[in-house]
Amino acid sequence: MLTVLLVDDDPEFTDVACTIIEFLGHEVLTAANLAEARDWLNKETFDHVLLDFMLPDGSGAHLFDELDALPKRPRVTLITGHPSVKGIIKGLCGPNIDYLVKPIQREEIEAVLSGKKEQKKDKSGPKIKRHFGHLIGESTPMKELYKLIERVSRTSANVMLLGESGVGKEVVAAAIHAASDVEGPYIATNCGAFSKELIGSELFGHEKGAFTGAVGRKAGVFEQSENGTLFLDEITEMPIDMQPNLLRVLENKVVIRVGGTKTIPVSCRVVSATNRSMEEIAESKVLREDIYFRLAVFPITIPPLRDRKEDIPLLAMYFIEELNKENGTQFEWDQTQLDTLKAYDWPGNVRELRHFVHRAAIMSDPDTSDLELPKTIESPFAKKQSTTPALQAGRTIEDVEKELIYATLEKVNGNKTLAAEMLGISTKTLYNRLHAYGDLNKEE
Amino acid sequence: MTESELTLLSKHVHDARKPLNRISMQAELVKMALNGDVPTERAVEALDKIIASTKACSDSLTTMMTELSDSQPE
Numbered sequence: 001m002l003t004v005l006l007v008d009d010d011p012e013f014t015d016v017a018c019t020i021i022e023f024l025g026h027e028v029l030t031a032a033n034l035a036e037a038r039d040w041l042n043k044e045t046f047d048h049v050l051l052d053f054m055l056p057d058g059s060g061a062h063l064f065d066e067l068d069a070l071p072k073r074p075r076v077t078l079i080t081g082h083p084s085v086k087g088i089i090k091g092l093c094g095p096n097i098d099y100l101v102k103p104i105q106r107e108e109i110e111a112v113l114s115g116k117k118e119q120k121k122d123k124s125g126p127k128i129k130r131h132f133g134h135l136i137g138e139s140t141p142m143k144e145l146y147k148l149i150e151r152v153s154r155t156s157a158n159v160m161l162l163g164e165s166g167v168g169k170e171v172v173a174a175a176i177h178a179a180s181d182v183e184g185p186y187i188a189t190n191c192g193a194f195s196k197e198l199i200g201s202e203l204f205g206h207e208k209g210a211f212t213g214a215v216g217r218k219a220g221v222f223e224q225s226e227n228g229t230l231f232l233d234e235i236t237e238m239p240i241d242m243q244p245n246l247l248r249v250l251e252n253k254v255v256i257r258v259g260g261t262k263t264i265p266v267s268c269r270v271v272s273a274t275n276r277s278m279e280e281i282a283e284s285k286v287l288r289e290d291i292y293f294r295l296a297v298f299p300i301t302i303p304p305l306r307d308r309k310e311d312i313p314l315l316a317m318y319f320i321e322e323l324n325k326e327n328g329t330q331f332e333w334d335q336t337q338l339d340t341l342k343a344y345d346w347p348g349n350v351r352e353l354r355h356f357v358h359r360a361a362i363m364s365d366p367d368t369s370d371l372e373l374p375k376t377i378e379s380p381f382a383k384k385q386s387t388t389p390a391l392q393a394g395r396t397i398e399d400v401e402k403e404l405i406y407a408t409l410e411k412v413n414g415n416k417t418l419a420a421e422m423l424g425i426s427t428k429t430l431y432n433r434l435h436a437y438g439d440l441n442k443e444e
Numbered sequence: 445m446t447e448s449e450l451t452l453l454s455k456h457v458h459d460a461r462k463p464l465n466r467i468s469m470q471a472e473l474v475k476m477a478l479n480g481d482v483p484t485e486r487a488v489e490a491l492d493k494i495i496a497s498t499k500a501c502s503d504s505l506t507t508m509m510t511e512l513s514d515s516q517p518e
Contacts, residue, residue, distance in 0.1 A: 103468030
């Protein structure tokens with residue numbers, strides 16, 4: 001138990017603060033101004049003084065000398081209404097002083113009295129919201145996406161998901177399933193993963209003895225996802241001669257197992273996905289037109305990560321939290337690292353980001369909370385995408401300059417003197433640029 | 445913004461912060477009452493005070509607006 005002196009001129013505040021401090025098991029006395037505080041300090045010994053910075057008869061700082069002169073100097077916590085005063089106080093009284101900034105929370109009072117510098121705010125940190133239980137992101141493109149999901153979830157329309165590789169099409173499919181609130185299960189299959197012979201059996205099932213090796217009866221994915229959601233990934237990779245069979249199922253809403261005769265009713269929403277664009281689908285004839293219209297009743301394009309950069313820190317924090325949970329580590333991002341991640345284009349989208357975070361976590365010392373980032377973020381797929389559109393109209397000089405600088409640095413293995421020479425600029429200019437990109441955080 | 449306007453503004457911000465601080469503390473008290481740490485009547489009292497403080501805060505913002513626009517040169 002501590003004896004606490006609370007000095008503040010707002011009686012309503014001191015009244016409630018006393019209730020809280022007493023509840024925490026301490027004894028508390030109050031003073032409304034410096035004179036009263038001096039009075040108490042002469043009569044009693046205190047373990048801790050909570051001191052308002054602005055009092056009617058002067059600044060709380062005036063009390064410091066008297067506190068120093070006491071035989072047992074109490075710990076002091078300054079209370080201030082101005083966050084900006086914090087810095088000044090630190091300069092005045094050294095780092096050994098705690099302060100509370102109004103409005104004050106109970107946990108903060110608890111933390112200063114128990115002597116813990118700063119209580120970790122909620123063990124797991126700020127909770128990252130997962131929309132529909134799956135999707136992370138608060139950017140405008142994602143909010144749009146949530147709206148579309150919400151709308152389509154109320155219908156039974158078939159959805160086609162379009163988007164680059166790694167944007168999370170399967171995650172969106174699962175989100176649609178979750179939002180739909182249907183009784184049936186969520187079944188996912190990849191149309192590109194089966195040979196021509198096997199895909200029929202995968203989709204529609206087969207009867208015993210339908211073909212060599214068909215030792216038992218098997219229900220296809222259409223059957224399995226009864227009253228649920230069927231996710232057909234890489235729909236454009238499905239052999240074109242299998243597509244009429246699929247069309248029949250979609251049109252008639254019945255399926256016949258391979259080698260069977262009985263029709264089985266189909267009652268699922270089909271969510272299909274492709275990483276090709278709509279134009280590409282139309283041009284390359286990988287998908288029959290009639291199938292496209294059956295599947296893409298409601299097409300949804302998922303934005304690439306570079307179009308929602310403000311979500312990158314959220315995702316990075318979420319991934320590191322997951323890894324921390326899995327491995328019992330305490331890794332935390334610092335702001336400059338998050339800025340570095342935000343500056344990169346992520347051609348491999350969220351998948352690339354996740355792998356990158358995973359790799360960083362493996363490379364870092366598990367006994368510390370610091371994450372170590374590789375010097376450059378690169379993937380073998382990055383170059384293909386970044387070099388082709390390099391000199392197209394619509395890009396800013398700044399963008400192209402940045403790309404050139406990084407390409408040069410890569411070429412000379414990060415040797416900045418050499419890179420500056422090749423670029424025809426001074427090393428100082430190069431450092432300035434890299435600073436501006438947020439790439440130099442240490443004293444390099 | 446002139447020096448005197450800034451001084452005036454910071455005075456009013458200080459005044460507006462006082463009720464905010466009260467609200468935050470009273471809210472903590474309500475939380476404690478819901479946990480059964482203090483009697484329920486305290487929660488009702490605290491909520492009344494929160495309402496009073498929101499009015500006080502709103503009033504001081506109004507005063508600030510009036511005084512700032514009065515100080516504007518015509």
